[in-house]
Amino acid sequence: MSRTYQQYCPVARALEIVGERWTLLVARELLLGPRRFTDLMDGLPGISATVLASRLKDLEQAGLVSKRTLPPPAASTVYELTDRAVGLARILTAMADWGMSMLGRPRKGDAVRGEWMVLAMAVTTPVPDVSDTTFELHVDGEVLHVDVRDGRLQPRQGAAPDPAAIITVNATTLADLALGRLRLDDAVAKERVTVVGDQTAARGLLESISRARVAIT
């Protein structure tokens, strides 16, 4: 159980549950879908197994994460967010949105993951003018996809069944685009972004990312 603040305040209550070190990053990982313990370890470089186990237990006790055993032959247990955790998405969105503006460049020793950047993109970019389209993204060797649906960008892990386009780009280039440090035309010209499939649709998504309002104040 985590330490309390002894304050009858909604913010303090929220922080008692998700305010400890690593907790929101665990939620970030689970936002893209169910994960196994070791998947989480991989996605959270620097965390110790002890702390991860503790955080998962706390989150489970708070009713935000549920542990599920996959049916055979998978026979593996996965952790996933519950319905109560939707509010967490809003908190993470605010964090990602704000953190984007002070992301800067990768620091020495920083781990880089495509999912992290795509997740941030999904909340900071205005929704492009395409409806019900799926894009597959290959970012730094990882494969994920983004559904544009219901006026939202929904990122997911893994490949897409029938993507309109496959966009290959690395995470730092994505950040450069969103932060306005690189123009889309230049990125394409330098082949830092390549598209297979529907060029127009992909261009729409990428321009939305470039139009993201991220101010570097």
Place this chain on the structure above:
Amino acid sequence: MSRTYQQYCPVARALEIVGERWTLLVARELLLGPRRFTDLMDGLPGISATVLASRLKDLEQAGLVSKRTLPPPAASTVYELTDRAVGLARILTAMADWGMSMLGRPRKGDAVRGEWMVLAMAVTTPVPDVSDTTFELHVDGEVLHVDVRDGRLQPRQGAAPDPAAIITVNATTLADLALGRLRLDDAVAKERVTVVGDQTAARGLLESISRARVAIT
């Protein structure tokens, strides 16, 4: 300087700055206006002077808080949020919104402050159908006011110059109303809420609070 996560991720970056214990609660206090060191100590029961000084230094270094010395004869130094801190408001809003749903009742030993609840109200309640109105609130002995303006509820510390109404209520009653544990009519009948001034306008605000969608899932 705070500990890092060594991850090139916007969420991780944001958490490196505001993810430490107490930091967001310091921001919560400053959201209602500039505060002196000892005012912050009062508003953050449980924090130590050491930690508060450390957090303020970190926030100042991150450009989120500025230290200002008031002109004589006040001759006191106050801390206030900078323009860069607007993003913090969105994070705190998400926290308050979500935390409200799991606030429950005061626990043994919990400190209760009117400002905390009013701040949470301001972000969780739909804006009432009054425009450019100011309400003065007396909550648990504290005096604050709320401006309804530009489609927002803006809470502030201290008395209002010319309020449409003065509402006296305690913090737990406010929570009971927002959480649907108490109906407004009952609260008024039991005199747990009293209004001096424009009854209709005050009723509008209070009904908005009661209409807050807070689901106790």
Place this chain on the structure above:
DNA sequence: CGGCATCCGTGACGATACTG
């Protein structure tokens, strides 16, 4: 191999005391 429990060194935290 996944999912922890245990031990240990380090750093952050909380309480008290003290100073300009």
Place this chain on the structure above:
DNA sequence: CAGTATCGTCACGGATGCCG
């Protein structure tokens, strides 16, 4: 009033080992 200094305690991170 606005902090700094000191110190005991607790949480964190790393390594290792256990058990299905």
